[in-house]
Amino acid sequence: MPIVDHATRLITCKLVYYGPGRSGKTTNLTYLHSALPSGQVGSLTSLATRRDRTLFFDYLPVDLGTVGAYKVRFxxxxxxxxxxxxAIRQLVLQGADGVAFVADSQRHRWDDNFESLQDMHANLAEHGVDARALPIVLQYNKQDLPPSLAASVAELSAALNFRVVPEYAADALNGVGVFDTLRALGRTVLRRLGAEDGTVAGRRANAALRTPVYAPALDAPTGQGVLTGAGVAA
Known part of the structure; x- marks a missing residue:
């Protein structure tokens, strides 16, 4: 559940990017950090070794503007x-308000995607979380590769998207699909907050989410649209 601080009027949501090794999770955060206005993002913390791209986790705080009278931070x-x-995946996944599953579209990573998706469900179950009730978005990364190397969105969707959740083709290295993924996940998380939270913050979040544009926030500089708080302006 997102943390609502009534004293500071701040809603904080934890979003976790999950997926097999080197599928593009870190690349998503790196692109967001470079593309967003400096006033909206904090430092990008990445712990890596020579062997592994991400040893522990990448962490990027993003300020999204306001929902009603409350500021939102992802x-x-x-x-x-x-x-x-x-064990580290279990730890980082704890308390997640939403998950973006980043699948590697390369055909030779087919089994890796299945194993990672099963691992995600198992780790959520360890925390007592029903994955069917958690906001999840699928991203099919590396769709810039030729069909001989990368499975199509239709193939990946049929294999992985059994819950029929939002899904996006992506080339995270160049930013394609990166904002779409974050926008969809953030919007779903805040709608869930508005539906389940009986507090003033929850009611205001729910009301604000019915407004098409209510606070300028994430402007996608590559023309992918504007993420306004949790709402969307195409």
Missing amino acids: QLYTVPGQPYYK
């Missing part, structure tokens, strides 16, 4: 995808 994390970091 804390974005990634998890290490390598199998031997299961």
